[in-house]
Amino acid sequence: MRLLVLHGPNLNLLGSREPGLYGSCSLEQINASLHEQAARLGVELLSFQSNHEGALVDRIQAARGDTDGILINAAAYTHTSIALRDALLAVDLPFVELHLSNTHSRELFRHHSYLADRAVGVICGFGSTSYRLALDGLVDHLRLSRP
Numbered sequence: 001m002r003l004l005v006l007h008g009p010n011l012n013l014l015g016s017r018e019p020g021l022y023g024s025c026s027l028e029q030i031n032a033s034l035h036e037q038a039a040r041l042g043v044e045l046l047s048f049q050s051n052h053e054g055a056l057v058d059r060i061q062a063a064r065g066d067t068d069g070i071l072i073n074a075a076a077y078t079h080t081s082i083a084l085r086d087a088l089l090a091v092d093l094p095f096v097e098l099h100l101s102n103t104h105s106r107e108l109f110r111h112h113s114y115l116a117d118r119a120v121g122v123i124c125g126f127g128s129t130s131y132r133l134a135l136d137g138l139v140d141h142l143r144l145s146r147p
């Protein structure tokens with residue numbers, strides 16, 4: 001099984017960016033522990049971060065055919081991007097939306113997601129643990145749906 005984790009804009013600054021909200025782990029640390037978790041689960045994991053909407057769209061399109069599912073923290077694009085929604089629907093891959101913070105306890109504009117209604121599931125509010133929960137959830141979902 002091969003999975004892709006996508007990190008959207010400003011997540012390259014994790015660790016130093018608003019640590020009270022997003023925690024003190026860097027993106028490199030989050031990716032490292034996700035890769036260790038993936039290895040324990042026996043799945044291959046690729047990761048990609050971009051601050052550019054089109055680059056994320058291109059990476060989603062490139063996943064078609066060689067990826068079984070996607071974990072996505074689209075960051076601010078969650079709340080704005082019809083293009084990311086369309087790309088995820090176009091490749092027709094199961095995906096989990098995740099956020100470090102609880103977007104529902106924050107500003108109203110963060111309560112809406114262009115992705116959530118088509119996601120297998122949504123996880124938010126657990127800091128870097130949201131990534132671990134999302135990976136466990138997606139792997140379980142794929143194993144149960146394709147025994």
Ligand code: DQA
Pocket residue numbers: 009010011073074075076077078098099100101102103110
């Ligand atoms: C975020 C929440 C978004 O609202 C915000 O724009 C981010 C990070 C999170 O992980 O909590 O950049 O996706």
